[in-house]
Each structure stands twice: as structure tokens, then as C-alpha cells.
Amino acid sequence: xxxxxxxxxxxxxxxxxxxxxxxxxxxxxxxxxSKKGEIVKEHITLKNTSNTSSKWKLYFKGPDILxxxxxxxxxxxxxxxxxxxxxxxxxxxxxxxFFNIKREQKHNPxxxxxxxMWALGKTVDLHDTLYSPIRKxxxxxxxxxxxxxSLRLNRENRYFDIVITYFGGKTNGGGFSxxxxxxxxxxxxxxxxxxxxxxxxxxxxEVTINSNQIDIGQHVVELIVEDDKGNYSKTPINISITAx
Numbered sequence: 001x002x003x004x005x006x007x008x009x010x011x012x013x014x015x016x017x018x019x020x021x022x023x024x025x026x027x028x029x030x031x032x033x034s035k036k037g038e039i040v041k042e043h044i045t046l047k048n049t050s051n052t053s054s055k056w057k058l059y060f061k062g063p064d065i066l067x068x069x070x071x072x073x074x075x076x077x078x079x080x081x082x083x084x085x086x087x088x089x090x091x092x093x094x095x096x097x098f099f100n101i102k103r104e105q106k107h108n109p110x111x112x113x114x115x116x117m118w119a120l121g122k123t124v125d126l127h128d129t130l131y132s133p134i135r136k137x138x139x140x141x142x143x144x145x146x147x148x149x150s151l152r153l154n155r156e157n158r159y160f161d162i163v164i165t166y167f168g169g170k171t172n173g174g175g176f177s178x179x180x181x182x183x184x185x186x187x188x189x190x191x192x193x194x195x196x197x198x199x200x201x202x203x204x205x206e207v208t209i210n211s212n213q214i215d216i217g218q219h220v221v222e223l224i225v226e227d228d229k230g231n232y233s234k235t236p237i238n239i240s241i242t243a244x
Contacts (some may be wrong), residue, residue, distance in 0.1 A: 022231030023056060023197075024049050025223070030077035032209065036216055040209040046225060055228040056203065057194040059124045060221045061161070062182035068166075071125075072173030077102070084180070085218040086114050089157050094174040097134060097141055109135055115154050123150040123159045123183040124226075142167045151180070153203070159183045159241070185215035188221060188237070209239055216241050 026045040035041045048054050067082040069091060074080060081091040081101050089102045090113055091194040099106060100113035108114075110133070117131035120138055131137070131152050138144050141164055151160040160180045168175040207223070219239050226232040 023225050023233045025233050025235045030237045034211045035242055038211050042207045044205050046203045048201050051197050051199050055196050058225050060184050060188050065180050068177035071168050071175035085156050088153050092174045117152045119150045122148050123161050213240050
């Protein structure tokens with residue numbers, strides 16, 4: 001009888017404490033319109049749905065950009081180069097690792113890709129002191145396939161999460177593919193990016209979008225909130241920028 005009572009109380013505790021874990025945002029999607037040059041602000045509420053105080057962090061994640069260079073193709077052709085920014089375009093020859101074809105014509109083990117720094121892990125979990133040249137960060141990209149790595153563009157101070165999905169070996173002709181997402185683009189910011197919320201408590205967050213820093217057209221990012229228990233919430237933000 002005591003054993004049955006213990007089992008009942010134990011499962012009652014699990015049910016009570018497993019409900020409503022994580023965070024909720026008061027908006028499932030955000031759609032905005034702005035003219036070029038305007039500053040747009042949006043207010044959202046973050047609620048802690050758990051029964052304990054929780055640490056949280058907030059960041060913005062750009063859309064998935066898939067790039068593929070097939071084996072044995074000419075790396076000198078633009079279609080085989082990933083133009084990430086005005087100053088960085090990644091590719092690789094039939095052998096060896098990445099290089100920035102805007103600044104160099106082949107891979108140099110000591111410095112390539114010029115203008116970039118790398119680290120293992122998600123961008124939001126890393127400190128700037130953890131970034132280093134690619135060879136020091138993880139030596140061979142082949143060893144980090146299907147692992148999240150972080151790329152920093154030095155000149156622009158922009159950050160990307162990258163997952164390499166294929167990296168051909170020495171006899172495969174230099175093919176590679178990856179998915180990249182820009183993390184915390186400069187044109188969108190929140191007035192707070194982390195904190196602690198009491199049980200069932202809320203936090204008010206102001207999101208600011210500077211349309212001067214993006215081109216005319218449609219732009220999409222995800223607002224992501226993570227807690228220290230591995231729970232997360234995503235809210236897509238769609239903004240349309242038109243001419244003055």
C-alpha cells in the first residue's frame with residue numbers, strides 16, 4: 001500500500017511540474033511595413049510558463065541560406081562562390097579548405113579564409129575571445145560536418161551559424177555544401193537580450209528595426225527565446241520595406 005501511495009504521489013508531482021514548461025510570446029507572428037529611412041518599433045511580451053524562475057536569452061535568426069559547390073567544378077566561376085558580403089566570398093579548389101576568393105586565389109593553411117574568424121558552437125553561446133582562424137578553430141571542416149559552427153566576418157562584424165552538410169575529401173574534387181543563418185542582423189535589435197523571469201512572470205521587450213540598414217523588399221527573421229532548460233519559442237518577423 002505504501003509503495004502504491006508513493007508511486008501515485010510521484011506521478012502527481014511529475015504531472016504538476018511538467019505542465020506549461022518554457023516560454024510563450026504574446027504574438028505568434030509579426031508583420032510590419034516601413035518606408036526606407038523609418039525606424040519601426042514593436043512591443044512584445046515574454047511569459048515564463050514554468051513554475052520556477054528561469055533564465056532566458058533572446059536573439060534574431062535570419063532565413064536558411066543553402067549553398068552548394070559540386071565536386072570538380074571550376075571554383076573561379078561566380079556560381080561556385082558563396083557571396084556572403086561585399087568583402088567575403090567563400091569557395092574551395094579541388095583540394096584543401098575554404099578561402100575568400102575576394103582576397104586570395106587559393107587556400108593558405110595559416111590565414112585562409114582572409115577576413116574571417118571561426119568557432120565551434122552556436123553564435124549566441126560564444127564569446128568573441130573564442131574565435132580564431134579556421135585551422136585553429138577545428139582544423140578540418142570534414143570533421144565538423146553536421147555540427148553547428150560560427151563564422152564572423154571581421155570587417156562587417158557580422159555573425160553566422162553554419163552547418164556543413166557535405167565536404168568532399170582529397171579525391172572528391174573539392175565539393176561542399178552548407179546552410180547558413182545570419183545571427184542578430186544589424187538592422188534589428190531588442191532593448192534586452194537576456195534576464196530572469198519569476199514563475200508565471202512576464203518581461204516586456206521592445207524590438208527596433210532600422211530600415212536604413214536593409215534594402216527595399218521583403219525581409220524575414222525569427223525572434224528566438226531560449227531558457228536554461230533547453231526550451232525555446234520562435235516568432236517570425238516579416239517586414240516589407242518600400243521606397244520613400
